[in-house]
Amino acid sequence: MHLSIEIICVGTELLIGKTLNTNANWLAKRITNLGAKVERITVIGDDVGEISSVMKNAMQRNNDFIITLGGLGPTFDDKTLEGIAKALNLKLEINDEALKMIKKRYRSYMKEGQMKTFELTQPRVKMARLPEAAEPLPNPVGTAPAVLTNCDGKTVISLPGVPSEMKAISETTVLPILKKITGGLAFSEKSIVMTGVVESEMAPIIDEVMHNYPRVYIKSHPKGAERIPKIELHLSTTAEDPKIAKERVSRALRQLSERIQKKGGKIRHARRKI
Amino acid sequence: MHLSIEIICVGTELLIGKTLNTNANWLAKRITNLGAKVERITVIGDDVGEISSVMKNAMQRNNDFIITLGGLGPTFDDKTLEGIAKALNLKLEINDEALKMIKKRYRSYMKEGQMKTFELTQPRVKMARLPEAAEPLPNPVGTAPAVLTNCDGKTVISLPGVPSEMKAISETTVLPILKKITGGLAFSEKSIVMTGVVESEMAPIIDEVMHNYPRVYIKSHPKGAERIPKIELHLSTTAEDPKIAKERVSRALRQLSERIQKKGGKIRHARRKI
Structure with a gap:
């Protein structure tokens, strides 16, 4: 099946020229090799209004998947899910499965002696606040889970911006989903x-x-x-x-x-x- | 003065992951260093409809300059000016000054023995077809002039996608224009x-x-x-x-x-x- 995809990159570091957008390049190449088509790549800063506005416009265009990169972490500047929830008119709520994934990750950090104590602080809980009805996707190499949200016949997938995490989740989850749909293309x-x-x-x-x-x-x-x-x-x-x-x-x-x-x-x- | 800028990159090679978008990164860094702000970077393929649609949306947003990269050359896939003209409701017409610049460039190729004959073929004339009232900007290292179009209180600057040409025109013309406006920022x-x-x-x-x-x-x-x-x-x-x-x-x-x-x-x- 033919598959149209938009990529939205969130990160002020991309707009000030600090970071070269190797993420979009890597993902676009992998998607293209599956026979799917990247129709557009949009880069915006860490701003809820901007994220929401780009998302709303993307939802109106003729595409099947919208993949966002960046803005899923625990700090104040990680605003992607808030922007998506606003655009899709969904509430953000604590997702139990996501919270389990996050706790498990920090427990493994403690086991390996990188952290002495673990509290479920606000910034950590933040990574489990997903749009309602969204599904967390496991992050094999980092703390913030990726997020899959189905809405109005489209699938929105949100990946972290750290390249090793983005690549690991793409390889294990996202690209297999796309490949299944494009079939032998x-x-x-x-x-x-x-x-x-x-x-x-x-x-x-x-x-x-x-x-x-x-x-x-x-x-x-x-x-x-x-x-x-x-x-x-x-x-x-x-x-x-x-x-x-x-x-x-x-x-x-x-x-x-x-x-x-x-x-x-x-x-x-x-x-x-x- | 505060200055808001959007960058629009035109090129299917960017969407299939063939080319890493070093152009946008280079330009964003230079613009930021002048104290101006890159608000958004959009990447689309070589498609008149897409170029026109992105341009129309950018014209409605709160920015001062829109800079397009790519799609100014002589081949069929160079569609940026057609897309801009469509979005701004302007006719494309042969610009005499641009035509002079192009002829001069080919004459220098002949002088240096790279070409034996020179005809003003359709693909060459194409590079001089600018939106009406637009102004060609000299390209010190290539054939296609850059283009400056003022419309509805905004300035649209179109640069070639070949990195050496994009950089040369930015250094000699575009960045000085922006610097003059931002002043000491x-x-x-x-x-x-x-x-x-x-x-x-x-x-x-x-x-x-x-x-x-x-x-x-x-x-x-x-x-x-x-x-x-x-x-x-x-x-x-x-x-x-x-x-x-x-x-x-x-x-x-x-x-x-x-x-x-x-x-x-x-x-x-x-x-x-x-």
């Missing part, structure tokens, strides 16, 4: 780097090949320094069958390569996989 | 890395210091591996005077450090500048 891509033809002369060639292979998306990325025409050409497609996807990209790439060579261009790195 | 930030106190125990300490220094924003970033509490604390502020900004952050940091040490925490890298 497969994404295939290939790239070549071409020299000797400037981008404006490549335009009609790309047009022609895309016309002949309408399901293959070709994008040109100028890579050269100032005065050396060097362009990466990236071909990709999604198909029911991985073999069909791969063959389709290969055939389009063959035609593209022929046309480039006719124009006097040279292909520097043939069929490099990215 | 200065951004100051400091970070420490702290061990020995878990994030949930840090929460009330951060709350207290932020209460005492309401203009300093403190954010905690858990950095530890699974079972080692290690948190980066990032403090930042914006002020009329760089000295005031720096002192304000220093004072808040001093208080924060004292509170952490009282809790038994250790500060590993004091006052590391990022």
Whole structure:
């Protein structure tokens, strides 16, 4: 099944340029490889109004899953669930299962001697305050559980922003859920780097090949320094069958390569996989 | 003057996880350092409908500048100006000044022997088709000019997505424009890395210091591996005077450090500048 996904990244550190958004990149790549489509990535600061406003707009668009990254921890600046609850008109309430997960985590910290005492303080309880009817997803490497909220025919999944936690929960829970829905859909891509033809002369060639292979998306990325025409050409497609996807990209790439060579261009790195 | 900015990144390569969004990170950091505020970063694919929809929404929000990155080149997938024109209800028309810039660039390619002949082909003319009343900004290192469009009290600046071109145009034209408006506003930030106190125990300490220094924003970033509490604390502020900004952050940091040490925490890298 075709699957449309939006990613919402919450974190002022992303807006001030302190943190490079490697989370969105990692997740987008993994989602794409399952044959699903990331339609949009939005980055906002740690602000309930902003989170709620972006969520509300995303709920109105044509997507199946909304995945939020960041803002699930115990500190005051972790506001994602509050923003989601506001947008979806849900109450935040203590989720017993989430609270169990959190207690279990802190008990293991104590066992290993990292903490001497454990109190269920307000900041710790905060991580168990989920939108009503939401479901906590286990966090194998950190304290804050991830959260799955079904609402109005969409699924909202909230993951922590710490990369190791985001990746662990994605691998164990989120990506398997998506894979089950997309079924056998497969994404295939290939790239070549071409020299000797400037981008404006490549335009009609790309047009022609895309016309002949309408399901293959070709994008040109100028890579050269100032005065050396060097362009990466990236071909990709999604198909029911991985073999069909791969063959389709290969055939389009063959035609593209022929046309480039006719124009006097040279292909520097043939069929490099990215 | 306070200045609110939104960044819109156009490029399917960002949504499939092929390209890490270093452009948005670079630009956000530079804008922040001028004392202006990036409110939101949105990433969409090479699709006129999507570009136009994101632009329309951004025009309705409370910001002064909208900066788009990507989609200005000569190939079919460069659709940013078409999307902007659609959103702002402006016609696209050949801009004579832009056409001159493009011709000049190709003539220099010919002079240097990279091209034998030069024709003003459709893809080349395309780069000079700007929204009516828009102004081309010179691109010192590439063919496609950047574009400045004033509309409804906001300024829309469109930059190419090739990093070297985006950076060159920002340095020579865009950042100076923003700096002129923000005037002497200065951004100051400091970070420490702290061990020995878990994030949930840090929460009330951060709350207290932020209460005492309401203009300093403190954010905690858990950095530890699974079972080692290690948190980066990032403090930042914006002020009329760089000295005031720096002192304000220093004072808040001093208080924060004292509170952490009282809790038994250790500060590993004091006052590391990022």
